[in-house]
Amino acid sequence: MGKGGQPRVLLVEDEPAQRTVLAYNLEAEGFAVTQADNGEDAMVLVDEEEPDIIILDWMMPKVSGIEVCRRLKMRPETRGIPIIMLSARAEEVDRIRGLETGADDYVVKPYSVLELMARARAQLRRVRPSTAGVVLEHEDIRLDPESHRVYRSEKVLKLGPTEFKLLVTLMERPGRVFSREQLLDLVWGRDIYVDTRTVDVHVGRLRKSLMQHGGADPVRTVRGAGYALG
Amino acid sequence: MGKGGQPRVLLVEDEPAQRTVLAYNLEAEGFAVTQADNGEDAMVLVDEEEPDIIILDWMMPKVSGIEVCRRLKMRPETRGIPIIMLSARAEEVDRIRGLETGADDYVVKPYSVLELMARARAQLRRVRPSTAGVVLEHEDIRLDPESHRVYRSEKVLKLGPTEFKLLVTLMERPGRVFSREQLLDLVWGRDIYVDTRTVDVHVGRLRKSLMQHGGADPVRTVRGAGYALG
DNA sequence: TTGGACTGTTACATTTCCGTCGCATAGGCT
DNA sequence: AGCCTATGCGACGGAAATGTAACAGTCCAA
Structure with missing residues (x-):
């Protein structure tokens, strides 16, 4: 890919x-x-x-x-x-x-x-059987790109466009650590200029959204490297 | 048959x-x-x-x-x-x-x-209910393409041609999010030039028509993505 | 021809979201 | 401990996306 x-x-x-x-x-x-x-x-x-x-x-x-x-x-x-x-x-x-x-x-x-x-x-x-059009799953999080919906333990989560894209990216390779720069590339686009700290903010927002109905924080911060799921 | x-x-x-x-x-x-x-x-x-x-x-x-x-x-x-x-x-x-x-x-x-x-x-x-037409159903909405009629909880709804086609498209894949561009393709036709905002207007009209006898809004707006049913 | 129904566009109101800043806090090193 | 850096997070102004009423043009039937 x-x-x-x-x-x-x-x-x-x-x-x-x-x-x-x-x-x-x-x-x-x-x-x-x-x-x-x-x-x-x-x-x-x-x-x-x-x-x-x-x-x-x-x-x-x-x-x-x-x-x-x-x-x-x-x-x-x-x-x-x-x-x-x-x-x-x-x-x-x-x-x-x-x-x-x-x-x-x-x-x-x-x-x-x-x-x-x-x-x-x-x-x-x-x-590449993994991505594109298939429902993504990781632990108790389920994401359906087609209906643009995210569930956590059967409850529907509400998240904004950027949070959604961010989650998609992370869920496509659970466990993999993405650097802020990579995430900017993948989520925001290659030629967009935004501060890398913006990624932190959105990861924070994503975390809050994912935990809006309780549950543990599924996002892992790798100090000096970036973020990953699980 | x-x-x-x-x-x-x-x-x-x-x-x-x-x-x-x-x-x-x-x-x-x-x-x-x-x-x-x-x-x-x-x-x-x-x-x-x-x-x-x-x-x-x-x-x-x-x-x-x-x-x-x-x-x-x-x-x-x-x-x-x-x-x-x-x-x-x-x-x-x-x-x-x-x-x-x-x-x-x-x-x-x-x-x-x-x-x-x-x-x-x-x-x-x-x-094939004796009429040989495909009847689409979603929650309490029933649509008969043959007779061009739409019912909601037993009451007949009145909607214009474009609203009707729009509803047909959405009901053929409930839950799926259609982008404005896709809807223009599917409802208006791919070689028609109309502003994408027109879709918003018609979705609004469809919403009003669907709720003319009360009931919840069945159309879901997915910010940054498009519209979907349910 | 007139009136009604419908359409596409526009302008404006409103909501939602974004990106940045500032400060608090945590982690790691000496 | 003390220091330095990375990260968390609330707040804020502004931008962007969406809802919606109004308007003018078209088509068609009476």
Whole structure:
């Protein structure tokens, strides 16, 4: 995985409008998006960004999506990356299938964005079964990303957006110690400037929220290093 | 519906003995039975056979029942098919419920065959109540897409077209949080340009409509994320 | 044509949350 | 103990997200 929670997706589509819409939706769904509008750039970006999944348009100038797919599936180091191919008409899917490019899934345009998201998640789950769309559990804490709900011993907890994201991050790797800088990256975003002490404050708020109905403090402070769950 | 009033059931169970027994009983009860022993085949058969109801074992090799269920409930064209999940122990039912896979009912092994039949019929009745329309229900809200009518505790509600579509979308996956962008996609259509704040306004109108005869607000606002039902 | 129903936008009110500061407290080292 | 640093935590101003009424435009039926 790119970083703790944010799966990286490489989006290859030559039509700017479609690419923009997709990128927007993917980002809204929590993906870190890298964009390319042609096959050559895509090949380079695969190595540079090491995406967790690739969404690839079939029709493209120069190097076509099919060709990109074929090349990637030939190299051992990129073979494992799931590829979802976009194609304009249903009949084409059969053709692409026939070409045995090795793509992992196909979506026909015009596609439902939600469906595409679902398929992307499904692929990610296959490759990395832990995260993305599954209910996270740690001791008596249960977190469902889909319904955006957190339970502790059957009681619903109320927590703010940042506390929620913070908890998601911690729960994705229970026991692992995250430095304040890492947490800023993962929860706030890579290019946001905020004081590292802000993390402390939010961890404090998260603690209070998690203990609002009683129970022990599940967050562990590692002096000089950061925070961890359990 | 299948031919001549015979409801089609897709039976997905990897244990041959159990599957055979169940299939026999289902056929005796007048169902047209299609069988699968794994999730992948099941996904294919859903499209090929268009069953009226699916009985799905939880534990299966490769693609689990949960995963099949989740995928089916994500696709609009299969979302309406009722799914009954079979699970080995009672505790698991709670777990599956927590996962919000969208299954319509749960039966614990070892189950009474009669009970399973009864539940299957109940689901069919719900989906096909002489009108052949899918009826969505959530708490005290009942929505019939066929007649375009919405009831709340036996009283008919009056709501506009957009409010109706919005409610349909939310009710198709109760509990799930939809972002404003997703709702724009699903309710308005993906190539319509409207401000995301418009969603807020319509959610507000939907709320007012749903509470026009009293009752609590069934729509949940998830700050920083979107809206959900329940 | 007129009136009603509906829609999308805007402006404003209100709530909730965020980031920072200051000080208290705890932990670790000599 | 005494000192220094890291962390906990309450408070506060302000920003951001959301609720909502009002408005103008559109469509359609009477």
